Amino acid sequence: MxxxxxxxxxxxxxxxxxxxxxxxxxxxxxxxxxxxxxxxxxxxxxxxxxxxxxxxxxxxxxxxxxxxxxxxxxxxxxxxxxxxxxxxxxxxxxxxxxxxxxxxxxxxxxxxxxxxxxxxxxxQQSQKAMQSKADFKNIVPTIVKMPFIESYYIRNKGYNVNIEETWQKLETWVLTNNIESYKRIALFHDNPTITPLDECQYIGCIMVDDMENIKSDRLPKFKIAEGVYAKFDLKGKTGDVLPFIQWVYHEWLPKSEYETTTKPSYAIYEKLDFFDEDNEFELSFYVSINF
Missing domain, CATH: 1.10.10.60 (Homeodomain-like)
Structure with a gap:
């Protein structure tokens, strides 16, 4: 083909x-x-x-x-x-x-x-998640109104080791196209803590500051939904994200009196663990809410 x-x-x-x-x-x-x-x-x-x-x-x-x-x-x-x-x-x-x-x-x-x-x-399907000792109970989110985010993306079926390959491909695309100002975003179409990990739709995204100068048609584009979100800032190591998402959905949301919507949650990375020699990350996690 x-x-x-x-x-x-x-x-x-x-x-x-x-x-x-x-x-x-x-x-x-x-x-x-x-x-x-x-x-x-x-x-x-x-x-x-x-x-x-x-x-x-x-x-x-x-x-x-x-x-x-x-x-x-x-x-x-x-x-x-x-x-x-x-x-x-x-x-x-x-x-x-x-x-x-x-x-x-x-x-x-x-x-x-x-x-x-x-x-x-x-x-329990994730060995790294089971090794996490992170404690999230003192994290307090801020409530923000986010615009829609247009981004280039690669869709990965499964919350698994293939995610690292997805980010390597996106990084190759960024370098090939000489993109200097951009953000990495992970979009979770499904809640990976109640969806079998091999069935999850995980989307690796690149938001480019200057979209008009991108000539490549190698990657598709889509828009991440605008709306009101609870924003959680988190630093941690590989394996902490799944327990964190479980805490947000199972503990924070039910106690908060907010309700979520069918819009997917997403994380904007300042530091991506897959590219860090200590496997550390820094991110802001956004979950759609209403009241």
């Missing part, structure tokens, strides 16, 4: 995935999406499966469940019916059935604390 053809197909698949994540609360119309992208439904389905290994409908079902399971544990004042509507389900009964199949408990059991055991099993 030619390089240009592969880039085009990857862009189509990424555009579909981005659309699903940003329209998950709606009745996603595949016919309308194919018209917007200028690609037939047949080719759209085929390209998506080639790139991501599962079909579009499976992905929509999985993403809806991930979003709903996250809202159930953070939004204590929302009813199951509210969350069903936020995540685009047509009926509460179908949601409960699908939820039980995936998590082996009812949404009510999950909301009442069942998520904790499920999450701890996921954290």
């Amino acid at each position: 030619k390089k240009e053809t592969l880039q085009k197909r990857t862009k189509i698949a990424n555009d579909i995935m981005y659309y699903i994540y940003t329209h998950i609360e709606t009745n996603i119309d595949i016919e309308e999406l194919s018209m917007d992208l200028g690609v037939s439904k047949f080719h759209m389905h085929r390209i998506f499966k080639e790139i991501f290994g599962k079909n579009i409908y499976e992905s929509i079902k999985s993403i809806r469940l991930q979003k709903a399971s996250n809202l159930l544990l953070t939004n204590k004042y929302s009813t199951i019916s509210n969350i069903v509507n936020l995540c685009g389900y047509s009926s509460q009964s179908s949601f409960i059935k699908i939820f039980k199949e995936r998590f082996e408990m009812s949404p009510k059991e999950w909301k009442n604390g069942g998520y904790k055991e499920y999450s701890n099993k996921i954290i």
Whole structure:
């Protein structure tokens, strides 16, 4: 396959995935999406499966469940019916059935604390996370209104060792294009503490200060959502991020009386642990909130 053809197909698949994540609360119309992208439904389905290994409908079902399971544990004042509507389900009964199949408990059991055991099993999949001794209880966030952030990106399936390779590729792209002023951003489409790590969508992003001078079409672009966020400043070592995200979603959010939304959280790095000889990082973590 030619390089240009592969880039085009990857862009189509990424555009579909981005659309699903940003329209998950709606009745996603595949016919309308194919018209917007200028690609037939047949080719759209085929390209998506080639790139991501599962079909579009499976992905929509999985993403809806991930979003709903996250809202159930953070939004204590929302009813199951509210969350069903936020995540685009047509009926509460179908949601409960699908939820039980995936998590082996009812949404009510999950909301009442069942998520904790499920999450701890996921954290145990990461040896580095299990070695973390970090304590987050004294971290106090600031509430900020963030503009949308346009960035170049590489999508990584899985919260795993491949993330380092993703950042190496992004760094190569930065150096190749002589980019001097930029920021590194990690976008978490899924909450990695309640999503099996091999299923997480982790996006490595580069926000370039001077976008107009970038001539390269090697990487796709997208926009990280604007909105109101709680911003947490954190310094730590490789392995601390997963326990930190677990603390934000499982302890800070439920106690804060804020609710989160379906917008993904993201981290802006001042120092990236993968490029540091001591494996240390400095970041600001942003989680979408409302009140």
